[in-house]
Amino acid sequence: MMLRTILLAGLLLCCLHNNAQSTSDIIFVFNTKKTHQTIDNFAASDAWSCQFVGSWPAAKKNEIADWLFSMDTAANGTPKGIGLSMWRNNLGAGTAQQGNESGIRDEWRRAVSFLEANGTYNFNNAAGQQWFLTAAKQRGVAKFLAFVNSPNVQFTKNKKAYAEKGISNLDSTQYQNFAKDICQSLEGLRKKTGITFDYISPVNEPQWDWSDGGQEGTPYSNKEVSALTKVLGNTLTAQKLSTKILLAEAGMITYLFADNDKPGRGNQVHDFMEASSPLYVGNLTSVAPVLCAHSYFTTSPFAKSIELRKQLAAKIDSINGLSYWQSEYCILGDNHGEINGNKRDTGMTAALYLARVIHTDLAVANAAAWQWWLAISPYDYKDGLIYIDKNKADGNYCDSKMLWVFGNYSRFVRPGMKRIELASSITDSSLLASAYIDQKQKTIVAVIINSSKEKRNINIQGLSTNKKKAQMETYTTDATRKLTKQTTTGAVTIDPQSVTTLVIHL
Structure with a gap:
């Protein structure tokens, strides 16, 4: 490919890789003419801590909200927050009202519903979650998603929010009541907060049994999901x-x-989105042209994770107009010895692993959205962007490098940007990069993950047609920095064990 055809007048990044024994060039070639998916959002979930943290002291919960949602910057240009572009709100099944009778052992995993036992609705419930909904809206979050792990306990077979014997806990005679409850909850939240929810996710991980009382949940067969979707779609339309x-x-x-x-x-792309399937729902106007999955148990080993994401991308691409969203992830399990989900890690080891997962989901699976699980966690686990004391009224809190590495993507790769082709002369997975373009703003964003212990110096050439060097900023997260900004028109250094967002103004 001739340089003059690359990135307007030609864009070439020459990365000088220094080490003790040899010096070699690493070339990144950006091709703006070859575009891939359009980015829709980056998000995280309010389950389950926001129900409590939303009533913590104002200064504390406001800083937490700033970290998650803010697009503001400090005087030195360093971002105040990671600028999530969507927020996931859990519509609970009423286990919080049931208390110990719910069978959900951990009180922090019980969730409140608006529907009370007497059949009335109380939209003063879930006040903490509503505080975070409002905080997100005030800080510029434009999209909102409501998700349901279990139907309300009033509609389930066992009057609990977890199933028995690995079969659905929702009888088909209750589909309409479940659908009406969802619509009532969405409309009540709109009236209370002013937020119209863009999406409703009515089922969660329907493959699992959800029979241990660990949290709200129920399995479904694809046949049941299809039938429920049709009822819910008709109800949304009627309302x-x-x-x-x-x-x-x-x-x-x-x-x-x-x-x-x-x-x-399984085979959910075929069953739900291929017109030849008896379970097809892709033609319903109330169904988004999107299928979502969670990246759990498929992120290691690295070569296998790439292979699976290529298969996924090919299957999604076989359906015209269909998009894929990675809609939930935290570091779970032992990942073939690469990293274990147990124990908090607020440092770069977990953050670099997270960055690798985001990269492969975006650059290989063509995910148009990427969503984290617990925005705020009280647990000794690698499941939180922000960690807190397990205290309902007040407590200590801290950020993590996973928060800021997520921000290397969420704050800069904005809705509407398109991923562009980025070819690299290095195939070593210790250096991963993806690139995105904002055609209106004439900006290119590249997110570069350097998980090695060596520095990479990047020389920028041929950025403009007027012989002036393009203005660039870097935002680096590493052991000592959190999206720290530097401005340059020349060489860029990618430090060891860091994630750097490079913003190029053309």
């Missing part, structure tokens, strides 16, 4: 709600394109 149904929050990405170990719960 004149614009909210779109988002399917299907698969427990692993493989369930979108294969049956694996869950016959009747």
Whole structure:
């Protein structure tokens, strides 16, 4: 490819890789003429801590909200927050009202519903979650998603929010009541907060049994998901709600394109989105042209994670107009010895692993959205962007490098930007990069992950046609920095074990 055809007048990044024994050039070639998915959002979930943190002292919860949602900057240009572009709100099944009778052992995993036991609705419930909804809106978050782990306990077979014997806890005779409850909750929240929810996700990881009382949840077969979706779609239409149904929050990405170990719960792209399927719902106006899955159990080993994401991308691409969203992830399990989900890690080890997962989901699976699980966690686990004391009224809190590394993407790769082709002369997975373009703003964003212990110096050439060097900023997260800004028109250094966002103004 001739340099003059690359990035307007030609864009070439020459990366000088220094080490003790040799010096070699690493070339990144950006091709703005080859575009991939359009980015829709980066998000995280309010489950389950926001129900409590939303009533913490104002100064503390406001700083937490700033970290998550703010696009403001400090005087030195350093970002105040990671600028999430969507917020996921949990519509609870009423286990908080049930208390110990719910069978959910951990009180912090119980969730409140607006529907009370006497059949009335109380939209003063979930006040803490509503505080975060409002805080997100005030800080510029434009999109909102409501998700349901279990139908309200009033509608389930066992009057609990977890299932028995690995079968759905919702009888088909209750689909309409479940759908009406969702619509009532969405409309009540709109009146209370002014927020119209863009999406409703009515099922969560339907492949799992959800029978241990660890949290709210219920399994579904694809046949049941399809039937429920049709009822909910008709109800949304009848209620004149614009909210779109988002399917299907698969427990692993493989369930979108294969049956694996869950016959009747896999092959969800075919079952829901191919017109030849008897379970087809892709033609419903209330169903978003999106399928969602979670990246759990498929991120290691690295070569396998790439292979699976290529298969997923090919399957999604086989359906005209269909997009893929990675809708939930935290570091779970032992990941073939690469990293273990147990124990908090607020440093760069977990953050670099997270960055690698985001990269592969965006650059290989073509995810148009990437969403984290617990925005705020009280647990000794690698599941939080922000960590808190397990205290309902007040407590200590701290950020993590996972928060800021997520921000290397969420703050700079904005909705509407397109991923562009980025070819590299290095195939070593210790240096990963993806690039995105904002055509209106004439800006290119590259996110570069250097997980090695060596520095990479990048020389920028040929950025403009008027012989002036393009203005660039870097925002680096590493052991000592959190999206720290530097401005340059020359060489850029990618430090060891860091994630750097390079913003190029053309």
